[in-house]
Amino acid sequence: MMSDMTKLSIPDIPFSIIAETPSYLVVAKPAGMPAVPLKTGGKGETLLDAVADLYPDVRSVQGRNEWEGGVVHRLDTLTSGLTVIARTDEAWWALQAQQTAGLFAKTYAAWSFGRQDDEMFPPGFPSEIVYYVTKDGLFLRSSFRPWGVGARAVRPVCEDATGHGASKATDTIYETTIVSHEKGPGKLNTFHVQIYRGFRHQIRCHLAWYGFPLVGDSLYGGEPNDRLGLFAEKVEFEDPYAHERVVYTLGSMFFT
Template structure:
């Protein structure tokens, strides 16, 4: 596999080693493979790791199949994929409600990852960057290769990937608020999470009111953290569980009213802004 990336014009001058190690997070073993086989070119010429690169330089990186560990993904149905954005390195798709993000068993074929593997070419198998609950719909980001995967993971950890959710909760919420309550596992039900102020993990959810919907309220949620069931647990802890939540409200009259509506990020190689909306939303 060969990648050619033109550094943005305002890129600072640095060595090839610094670019691969600090900016692109290429693992040490893979850097060794690239160096020994002279698998990196700058402006079409083979270069050494101590040579400098700068803005507008064209970097070509040759990645062999065995540089990164591979795993087989059973192919699903590519017709079930709705693409919101795609380039050489990443793809954002609109996940339907009721579909798992990825398989838990090697023989599963009906998850979003399976369907995406069928949509992509064999050279661009998908890798999970973040997850959505099975019941949750909306925008979800995947890496198309293991080269960009750790970069996207770092962006997610540093809160450089913006995600905004739509939700509908039971009852009347009348003002914007921030929920800052630690979340831990429920010892009585392995499927669930609960508020655990002593031993739970930090969890922060920002809630803004969209509009009243009869006895319910439409809201937007933005996360500072990404704990399992975070929005669901936080809103339920206020006495306003999500409509349709089978775990935290015992409400089975509709699907779970939670939708990953917007996803924004800066493409790590081109530095262009990517902003998508997963339509239609909940209202």
């Protein structure tokens, strides 16, 4: 039977345009809305479609994949919060270059009740957690490989790993920084984490590896909830037109 603590309320964030500039938009994505259409799916009820209804230019941006339009960084369907969408080809490539160079910062709030039972912890994770600590926080570090039926999930791969798993790992090493960790009522843990170069499910996987699968994240061993406990609360980058460092924040005011 689930404990009362699994009833953490994570409110829905409505779709809205947070900021508008000549070269990009900052948008709040609701949980449950895909960021972009499937490659073969055409148009649909996605964030890109909703934004393109208001700003048609975002669909004509020619980035890495034509069906993704000007979306600079995708949020998982279950994740809510801020994302950036370019309005021009030049802005898209400039913002991608910042991500590659580690200059595009994304901060998330995340909630976990911790690992409830070691036997329920998903298999395939390295037996030792790779991290280091500085004055800026605790850094989880790995590459990733696909995992499970249909490669629906990912698993961390350590830099010194060998064998079959290592051969399927990404060439890039990804870091997730735990900037702060607060313990709340009962077993609730609140994290604020930051990434510069993101990979699919990176935060979800890294926090599960650390022993804190997210609330509502059954794919990585989290306790059931009607929403995923992950919220993109801040983005920071250089405006590709004004060439000034900008910060956009939703903050945790939506959460109680």
